[in-house]
Amino acid sequence: MQSTHPTLAARFAGRTTRVIRSNEPLDEDQMRAAAPSIFAAGKHASRSERYTYIPTIEVLRGLRKEGFEPFMVAQGSSRFEGKAEFTKHMIRMRHAGQVQTKPEANEIILINSHDGASSYQMMGGIFRYICCNGLVVGDVVEDIRVPHRGDIQGEVIEGATRILQAFETVDAHAEAMKALQLDPREQIAFATSALALRFGERQGQGSELGQAPVTAEQLVQARRAEDAGHSLWATFQKVQENVIRGGQPGRNAQGRRIHTRPVQSIDRGVSLNRALWMLAEEMRKLKA
Numbered sequence: 001m002q003s004t005h006p007t008l009a010a011r012f013a014g015r016t017t018r019v020i021r022s023n024e025p026l027d028e029d030q031m032r033a034a035a036p037s038i039f040a041a042g043k044h045a046s047r048s049e050r051y052t053y054i055p056t057i058e059v060l061r062g063l064r065k066e067g068f069e070p071f072m073v074a075q076g077s078s079r080f081e082g083k084a085e086f087t088k089h090m091i092r093m094r095h096a097g098q099v100q101t102k103p104e105a106n107e108i109i110l111i112n113s114h115d116g117a118s119s120y121q122m123m124g125g126i127f128r129y130i131c132c133n134g135l136v137v138g139d140v141v142e143d144i145r146v147p148h149r150g151d152i153q154g155e156v157i158e159g160a161t162r163i164l165q166a167f168e169t170v171d172a173h174a175e176a177m178k179a180l181q182l183d184p185r186e187q188i189a190f191a192t193s194a195l196a197l198r199f200g201e202r203q204g205q206g207s208e209l210g211q212a213p214v215t216a217e218q219l220v221q222a223r224r225a226e227d228a229g230h231s232l233w234a235t236f237q238k239v240q241e242n243v244i245r246g247g248q249p250g251r252n253a254q255g256r257r258i259h260t261r262p263v264q265s266i267d268r269g270v271s272l273n274r275a276l277w278m279l280a281e282e283m284r285k286l287k288a
Contacts, residue, residue: 017074017075017076017077017264017265017266018034018035018074018075018077019034019072019073019074020033020034020035020072020073020074021071021072021092021132022071022072023071024071025069025070025071026069026070026071026072026073028057031057031070031073031091034073034074034075035073035074035075035089035091036075037056037075037087037088037089037113038055038056038057038060038073038075038089038091039055039056039057040055040056041055054148054152054153056089056091056110056112058153059110059112059120059152059153059156060091060110062153062156062157063093063110063156063157063160066157066160066161067095067096067097068093068094068095068096068108068160069093069094069095069096070091070092070093071092071093071094071107071127072090072091072092072107072127072134073089073090073091073092074089074090074266075087075088075089075090076088076089076265076266076267087113088111088112088113088266088267089111089112089113089266090109090110090111090266090270091109091110091111092107092108092109092110092125092127092134093107093108093109093110093160094106094107094108094127095108095164098164098167103128103129103130104126104127104128104129104174105126105127105129106124106125106126106164106167106170106171107124107125107126107127107134108122108123108124108125108160108163108164109121109122109123109124109125109136109270110122110156110160111266111270119145119146119147119148120145120146120147120148120152120155120156121143121144121145121146122143122144122145122146122156122159122160122163123136123137123141123143123144123163123270123274124136124137124140124141124163124166124167124170125137126170126174128237130224130226130227131223131224131227131237131241133237133240133241133244133245134273135240135273135276135277136269136270136273136274136277137170137274137277138274138275138277138278138280138281139278139281140166140169140170140173140277140281141163141166141167141169141170142162142163142166144159144162144163146159173281173284174233176284176288177231177232177233177236177280177284178231178232178233178234179231180231180232180233180283180284180287180288181230181231181232182230182231182232182235182283182287183230184230186283186287187220187230187235188216188217188220190220190232190235190236190239190279190280190283191216191217191219191220191235191239192216193279194216194219194239194240194243194276194279195212195214195215195216195219197243197272197275197276197279198212198243198263198272199212199213211253212250213248213250213251213252213258213260214242214248214249214250214260215250218242218248218250219238219239219242219243219248220235220238220239221238221242222234222238223238223241223242227241232280232283232284232287233280236276236277236280239276240273240276243263243272243276244262244263244269244272244273245262245263246259246260246261246262246263247259247260247262248260
């Protein structure tokens with residue numbers, strides 16, 4: 001999602017996911033418009049008595065008291081009648097105590113649902129101001145899951161604080177990626193691996209990776225001057241944006257001209273972003 005609007009950028013991404021992101025902390029009316037399941041009045045009928053229902057907004061209000069503010073929310077759709085108001089949603093937050101002097105902001109990602117599809121999940125993320133694009137940190141930061149029972153709000157706040165404390169390591173790894181330069185063959189190798197992550201499922205349908213709709217060379221093309229360069233970080237950012245946002249011309253398995261689609265699913269976006277980060281981490285270790 002890209003916008004030069006000074007306060008708010010919003011996109012309702014087809015029937016798959018509704019997204020809203022702001023340059024300032026989102027208020028509850030803004031969040032409700034894009035992700036009403038954050039405010040679900042109760043749990044889905046399929047949940048048992050052991051399921052402790054605390055609406056996500058109550059947890060978020062507790063996090064706000066600790067200095068965590070939401071800058072992006074997203075909600076997935078549901079194919080099942082009556083589940084839309086309980087479905088999976090994602091919130092990306094920043095802490096007021098962070099001093100942002102870099103072109104990126106550290107974010108804590110919170111995922112939840114009230115239909116049994118998800119426990120409270122938290123992970124680390126990075127937001128790039130230049131492209132309004134959100135990354136998901138791989139195995140540098142421990143994932144935290146809080147089941148729907150017990151002191152949910154207290155455990156979520158504790159987990160968010162633990163992730164916040166781990167960002168020093170995340171920053172160090174990102175700076176190391178910025179310092180490492182890749183030659184053209186290494187950049188193509190990185191992009192080829194990313195193609196397998198994005199389009200590898202085609203192989204289970206009788207296709208080979210060579211029939212992916214775009215090429216590795218396309219994935220390393222910069223969308224803006226600020227992304228020019230040959231560092232591991234620059235390569236990672238170019239590949240990540242091209243893979244996640246799509247829009248690149250190519251051909252499908254039948255040879256028909258197409259443009260690649262953006263990744264809109266919350267689950268697919270998180271898993272693919274995480275895998276790309278881990279790919280960059282492995283390249284960093286090899287080059288160190």
